[in-house]
Amino acid sequence: MGDKLTNEQAKEIANAFxxxxxxxxxxxxxxxxxxxxxxxxxxxxxAFEGNLVKGQQAIVEKLKNLSFQKVSRMVTAVDTQTTVENGIMIQIIGRLQTDNxxxxxxxxxxxxxxxxxxWFILNESFRLLVHNI
Incomplete structure (x- = not known):
């Protein structure tokens, strides 16, 4: 992809991704x-809940071994930005329920x-928004 990525193209790619x-x-x-x-x-x-995992195999192993099986998810926002090197930054907010x-x-x-x-993931970060106040 030699041409500069437009914001609209980035949004389409991000939503499909x-x-x-x-x-x-x-x-x-x-x-x-x-x-x-x-x-x-x-x-x-x-970075999954603050724990850094590097490499395709290690990431997939981490995801495979998560303790839950059933996932119900509602995405409420997907924000995108193009980057200097023609990459795409995606920020997602939503609600997630696992098992019961x-x-x-x-x-x-x-x-x-x-x-x-x-398109490949270079960097990823996931956090549940749980507040212990």
């Missing part, structure tokens, strides 16, 4: 998420880069 990613995550098997991450040792990184646990708000961010007309 979010729909596909959550479909694989929520409906499993989570091993299928591997194709979203850069297929090498440590290029992709994910209570629903919680969550936020998730992705930084996507294009390689040979395929």
């Amino acid at each position: 979010v729909q596909a990613y959550y479909n694989f995550f929520d409906n499993g098997p989570r091993e299928n998420l591997s194709h979203f991450y850069v297929p090498d040792s440590e290029t992709s990184q994910m 646990d209570p629903a919680h708000s969550f936020t998730q961010s992705f930084y996507l880069r294009n390689s040979n007309n395929t």
Whole structure:
């Protein structure tokens, strides 16, 4: 993708990405998420609830081994920005319920880069918004 990415293009790509990613995550098997991450040792990184995981295999292993099976999700906002290097920054806000646990708000961010007309996750961060006040 040599041309500069427009904000509208970034929004279309981001919305399609979010729909596909959550479909694989929520409906499993989570091993299928591997194709979203850069297929090498440590290029992709994910911070999940503050714990950093590096590399496609380690990230997929982390996601596969999450303790819950059933996921119900409602996305309320998807914000996008283009980056200097023609990447896409995505910020998601929503509500998430796993198994029979209570629903919680969550936020998730992705930084996507294009390689040979395929978008990969370089950086990802996920947090449940649980306040212990």
